[in-house]
Amino acid sequence: MSLSSSLRRLLIAGAAFSALMSAPAQAQGDLLVAPTRVVINQGGSAEVVLSNIGNKPATYRISAELRRMSEDGDFDEVKEDDANPAEKAALAMVTFAPRRITLLPGQPQSVRIAVRPPEGLPDGEYRVHMNFRAIPPALAPEDAAAAEASGLSIRLVPVYGITIPVFLRRGRLEGGATIANPRLLTTSYGTFVELDMNRTGQRSVYGALIGKNARGEQLFELKGIAIYSEINRRKVQIPVPAEMLAKLSGPVKIEYRELAENGGALLAETSATFP
């Protein structure tokens, strides 16, 4: 009894494994977006490249959406009806074209994004998130025919895409940060240094979190960490590579730095000794 049930489980696992291995990649709709972040000061325009990196022609839709960052660093989608005045203003001043592109495999195209702040717009940072996603192909005729067969089968198509933030900064805005309370956290995904980040000023901050030991040796680095202007604090978890765990003993200096291409300025630092 128990033997047969475990045998059955093995068979199912084996079937799942072979199906995974033999399933062709769903390459329709694969995409590349560059750059991954756009900052426009006072007003103007920028171009973002979208490229079809799949092996079939695909049609992509481009849209401007709203997101809010939560204190654990995740994003919450904001429907237009729930938008606050600053978010509505951000959506209203962003224009982009084209909104729909069909691309052959390997073919890139640039999308122009323009931001025109209206008269009397209060100083501040405004943000929308540009979403690039493939429109799924229509159901193939042979699949529709299969629908006549008996039984229940499910055809799920992920509509997958990439979202990048577009910022408009209006006026002279300052942004600063502090980092505090570094602590070790072990989960099923590995060991992390978790810390609290605080933001000051009228705009978001963006950079990398870097940990070094007393000899200046780099122990961990997490790039692309922002604190958006709608929150004043967030938590972040920095993965510590397994080979660096032994080196965590002794004082560790943690820095929050702008990315090198933005000047690399030190935004905040703290030090910690992990037990």
Place this chain on the structure above:
Amino acid sequence: MRNTLRLAAVGAALAAASFATSASAAATATATATAEILSSLTLTADSALDFGLIAPNTGGTVTVNADNTVSQTGALISTGTRAPAGFTVTGTNGASVVVTLPSAPVDLTRVSGTETMSLGGFNTNPVGAFQLSPTTGQGTFSVGGTLTVGANQVAGVYSGTFAVSVEYQ
């Protein structure tokens, strides 16, 4: 000045994206020497979210979680290959990315019919933000969910879509 830089950066990115010869890409890059070119993000789908075969009986739910665990409730019979959807992200080495999924259930509709089933409880593995590899800039994640099947759900192919986006901060 700023516009020139941006246009040039786009030119270089275009060249790189279209797999133009390295010579022409390099020429554009050296002419402008801007660092904006480095950041690109790609997303590819590797495998589909699969609920296998279902005999509805008096209905119930089938859950395929992103961490590969499978469970079911009710009297339905669920067999065959059940697997979460898999995706690969490539971007800047060591960068943090966030995956967002639908917060509300989506409907699947029977092809050439009006009957629906609901798919909800979307989850990802890893959960929340994760780091792209510090050496390759690559990361993978999977997506799972829960399918709710009605009693005597009409047989057929049910089709629907769900949105997955990878967000850069």
